[in-house]
Amino acid sequence: MKNLMIKLFILTGLSLLNTSLQAQEESPISTLKISNPSHSIGIHIGDILHRQIELVASQPYQLSPNSLPTKGSNNNGIELAEIKVSNSKSGDKTLYKIDLTYQVFAHSTAPTAMQLPIESFAFSGGSAALSINLPVWRFWFAPLVAGTIDIAKQNLQPQQKPTLVDANQHQTRFALFVACLLIAAVGLVYINADKRWLPYMGGAFAQAYRQLKRATKTKANSKNALLHLHEAFNKVYGASLFSTDIDRFIAKHPQYASLKKDIEAFFDSSNKSLFTEQKNDQASYLQQLLTFSKQLRDCERGV
Incomplete structure (x- = not known):
């Protein structure tokens, strides 16, 4: 009896897995690739974060422009600074590449776990409304100064003058260049001039x-x-x-x-x-x- 129940359980699981795979294969839209920023720690205020998602849709489905996130929208200190969409067709399928650029404007006096928001992309044109989500991407926000602005003022350091550049070599090269230029000019005058400007002319x-x-x-x-x-x-x-x-x-x-x-x-x-x-x-x-x-x-x- 126990072995029979185990077999039934395995068969049921395989049936569900097969059904899920068939549904995935038959889905007219799918995600090909998701690219997130290369590092998730040490993010500061003002930093730029890029992500990209590649989607493929079969006809007649098309990416709905109204479903795209709005440039300039702000979510918990994360602003969508730029969004670019490109597409290319291959047969009855359309490949979409969506580039998202975020800028961090959050403020915190201590390291904080933050995230790029979830984004949803809807497709229209078919018999049913379909959508694909770009999941959240979590990162650690690192404040520039640990503490309040008063502590930051106390930690200010005097500005250091930039290191001087040794210009002696450049001056020597410039002097040689000027000398060669003068010699060339005198040579041209000596060869082509008609007046008695130089000896032997x-x-x-x-x-x-x-x-x-x-x-x-x-x-x-x-x-x-x-x-x-x-x-x-x-x-x-x-x-x-x-x-x-x-x-x-x-x-x-x-x-x-x-x-x-x-x-x-x-x-x-x-x-x-x-x-x-x-x-x-x-x-x-x-x-x-x-x-x-x-x-x-x-x-x-x-x-």
């Missing part, structure tokens, strides 16, 4: 380049431009320079060796322009001479 070819630049703007005769360049060659060489003296000129001034072919071509075109009736496009020829004089100037400055 007023050489013979630099002067010829300035004269050719003016001649190009005023569209002067190309023969005058050729004379300016010949005069510069004569100053650098120390005597009248002819095409037969180019090798001696290069040997005496090797910084112009890279332009030897250009110098030879210049003397050839100069002889044709000055001593023959060959006519050139004045504007184009002046521009060529200007470019050539700038190359000579760069070699003169060693850049």
Whole structure:
């Protein structure tokens, strides 16, 4: 008799469990995940607490917006600061993610057990009204000062000045940066400037380049431009320079060796322009001479 009663009890329990599981499987709404704050102790006034719940609902059930907790509601010193709802669909099911942000405004003179409130989410659209609850989450509230405000005033400590930052390394780096910037600026001026601002900027070819630049703007005769360049060659060489003296000129001034072919071509075109009736496009020829004089100037400055 005793064994029979035990068997009946077991069968009844299994039947109830099976019925419960079937009801759970057949429920059109369910909870997938609940996330609560990572720690439940040492919560102070003003702290922010986050929780999240994920729900899934089968069609035609939908989360009712009217059932959502109201932003700004206060429950025993716990204020709902923010609520965000997002959803995504997969087949005939809808996944809801509800993020809740609470802020603690409770006051206590001693450690106190508190809780985030229970929240209820209703679903509509089906034959029956269904809802799911987000259970309470308990935590320990820790006061900033153990005691009343009078005790807090007695425990006030003088403010400490912040530690000074050693700026010597930064000043050294800044000084190096400024020095590099100045050197770069002087270099750019030295390479590109036409005026005699620095030493070695007023050489013979630099002067010829300035004269050719003016001649190009005023569209002067190309023969005058050729004379300016010949005069510069004569100053650098120390005597009248002819095409037969180019090798001696290069040997005496090797910084112009890279332009030897250009110098030879210049003397050839100069002889044709000055001593023959060959006519050139004045504007184009002046521009060529200007470019050539700038190359000579760069070699003169060693850049």
